[in-house]
Amino acid sequence: GGERKAVEGAGAAADDLANAQSTFMLEMTEAAQILHSAxxxxxxxMDEIGRGTSTFDGLALAAGIAAQLHDRTKAFTLFATHYFELTEFPxxxxxxxxxxVSATESGRDIVFLHEMQPGPASKSYGIQVARLAGMPAAVVNHARQALDALEAQQTQTRAQVDLFAPPPATEAPEVSAVESALAALDPDAMSPREALDALYTLRKLNARDRH
Incomplete structure (x- = not known):
């Protein structure tokens, strides 16, 4: 609820060849700006965040961005994705x-109904869309066979991974002897001679810590 004061968006972008930036780099830059300013x-x-890199990289980044927007930014977000694993987020x-977006199939044909329905999509229609776009039949058939093999392999090897678990708390770094000695010093109460002695002591401790 409430008035929206800003609209932030990240999605499809063209390569910026003049500045040697790939589509993926531009997408990540836009996403970072949103996370910092929203x-x-x-x-x-957010439209299809995570394209342009490996599947696992893209999925992991999309999951992290979704969690950040929900847990910290708390902005009202529309997050379009092709990663079915992200449908576990709610x-x-x-x-x-x-x-x-609902769709209906008739044989190998597909008709998009342009209606929003609750719940995740039951399947992907990438191959059907490629066929409608005029992709050669040999390519479509090859893609169907490859998809069947990949889905069978994924079913056999899929592991339960919590994509949205917060990162584990990092342990506080061990305090060095130099840091401990430095924290114990009171510069305002030291004479010039004591300050010089303390400096030499710190140098010795630092040299010892390096070995």
């Missing part, structure tokens, strides 16, 4: 919901 009063639009994040 607030609870923002409307954030199960662990209150207020998040899945929506999909």
């Amino acid at each position: 607030s609870a009063q923002s409307l954030v639009l 199960a662990t994040h209150h207020g998040a919901v899945n929506m999909h």
Whole structure:
């Protein structure tokens, strides 16, 4: 609820060849700017974050960005993704919901109904869309066979991974002897001679810590 004071968006972009920036780099730059500037009063639009890199890299980044927007930024966000694994997000994040654009199949044909329905999409229609776009039949058939093999392999090897778990708390770094000695010093109460002696002591401790 409430008035949206800013609209932030990241999605498809063309390569910036003049500045030697890839589409993925531009996408990550846009996403970083959004995460730094968006607030609870923002409307954030994320379109297919994570393309242009490996599947696992892209999925992991998309999961992290979604969690950041939900847990910290708390902006109203529309997050379009092709990563089916991200549809598990609402199960662990209150207020998040899945929506999909409905479609119907007739044989190998597909018709998009342009209606938003609750819940995740039941499947991907990439190969059907490629066929409608005029992709050669040999390519479409090859893609179907490859997809069947990949899906079978994924079913056999899929592991339960919590993509949205917060990173583990890092342990406080061990305090060095130099840091301990430095923290114990009171410069205002030291004479010039004591300060010089303390400096030599710190140098000795630093040399010892390096060995």
